[in-house]
Amino acid sequence: MREILVDGPGGVPELAEALRAARDGGPAVLPLAGSDPRLADLRTRLAPERPAEPGTAVVVATSGSTGDAKGVLLPAAALRASAAATHARLGGPGQWLLALPAQHVAGIQVLVRSLLAGFEPRAVRRGQPFARRFAEAAQTLAAPRRYTSLVPTQLSRMLAGGYLDALRTFDAVLVGGAAAPAPLLEKARAEGVRVVTTYGMSETCGGCVYDGVPLDGVRVRITGGVVELGGPVLASGYRLDPAATANAFAGGWFRTTDLGVLHEDGTLEIHGRADFVINTGGVKVAPAAVEAVLAAQPGVAEACVVDLPSAEWGQLVAAAIVPDGEPPHPDDLREAVRTALGGPAVPKLVRFVDTLPLHGPGKVDRSAVRELLSTR
Known part of the structure; x- marks a missing residue:
């Protein structure tokens, strides 16, 4: 297996060449970041010196946001199926600009899609300011x-920085990695940005x-309120972890940790993680539902709810709360939550912050938020 440090001397071009070779049957690729504080642990867990499981093209280290990181085994066929389905949904093959960490699956797929479409991918240079x-x-x-x-934070910075002309040049701007606040999406679309x-x-x-609709070939079902996914885009399991593989993958389905509803028209609505609820006074509160209400209020750019x-x-x-301009009054935010979700869901502590701490591919680091609120 070939380890690539995406922030090393070869960087993204080296990773792109390794992915091209892996696509054609070459050695499996393990993209990592030399700056990742977990690097030594990931190397121990994922053992790049040992051969990859048969049929594996890429091993992706998960962010490990709720536990130990795993190595996800992605076959070349799954990567091709995902890229083809993406281009079919968006209107045809094209060239992609990499603005995400290249060691995470979203960044890897940006490179794979460009390569499979026959275009050389481009990447945003590291450093600040990101928008420029x-x-x-x-x-x-x-x-x-x-x-x-x-990720939503990047989109928010682009809009705040006044770089709409750059965003409007794209036939589609995919937004994922974390739940995007509805007001952010509405603002972007109103400005002519083709957000998906x-x-x-x-x-x-x-x-x-x-946009709530499964890609061609992707299957969705809800079992006990939890989202399960199937189709040709599935991984084959976890690196050196048959127990975790058997627990998550069965019968052509992958069981997520997300709660959701599948509507009659086939659209999927996500309600947050099944393994993260707040039990306050004996009442269970879904943080995602509270965050959605808060993010919809005037003067709120982003919101993160923790226990x-x-x-x-x-x-x-x-x-x-990350304010958008003048911060709203905390009592107004509490009343909005009370009206929408009831008294138990009302935040008893509201703090305004400049930014939300992130980890992985733009996901909010809830542990860091919890520590931030505890120390203030």
Whole structure:
């Protein structure tokens, strides 16, 4: 198996060549970041010196947001199926601009899609400010159809920085990695940005449900309230972990950790993680539902809801808010939640912050948010 440090001397071009070779039957690729504090642990867990499982093209290290990271085994056929289904949904093959960490599945797929479409991928140079560097990189794309993939925070920074012209040049801007606040999506679309929301994970070669609609060939079902996914985009399991593989993959289905509803028209609605609820005073509260209400209020750019220990309530609902301009009054936010979800869901602690701490491919680091709210 070939380890590639995506922030090393070879960087993204080296990874792109390794992916091209793996696609054609060459050695499996393990993209990692030299700056990742978990690098030594990931190397121990994923053992790049040992041969990859048969049929594996890429091993993707998960972010490990709720436990130990795993190595997801992605076959070349699954990567091809995902890329083909994406291009079919978006209107045809095109060139992609990489703005995400290349060691995560969303970044890997940006490279794979460009390569399979016959275009050389481009990448945003590392460093700040992100919005300006993105706009500069967007000018280097010359293909008739142009695509990129962002996390909500990146989209928010592009809009705030006034780089709408760069965003409007793309035939589609995929937004995933975390739930995007509805006001952010509405603002982007109103400004002429062709935003497409995505839902998926490393185990499905990245996004496999676009704007709530599964990609061609992707199957969705709800079992006990939990979302299960199937189809040609599925991983073959976890690196050196047959027990975890058997627990998550069975009969051509992958069992996620997300709660959701499959509507009669076939659209999927995600309600947050099944393994993350707040039990406050004996009542279970879904943080995702509270975040959706808060993010919809005037003056709120982003919201993260976590639990904090409480002698009285067991756990209390706490919210970190990134304001959009003048911060709203906390009581107005609490009243909005009370009206929409009832008294138990109302955040007993509301704090305004400049930014939400992130990890992985743009996901909010809830542990860091919890620590931030505890220490303030």
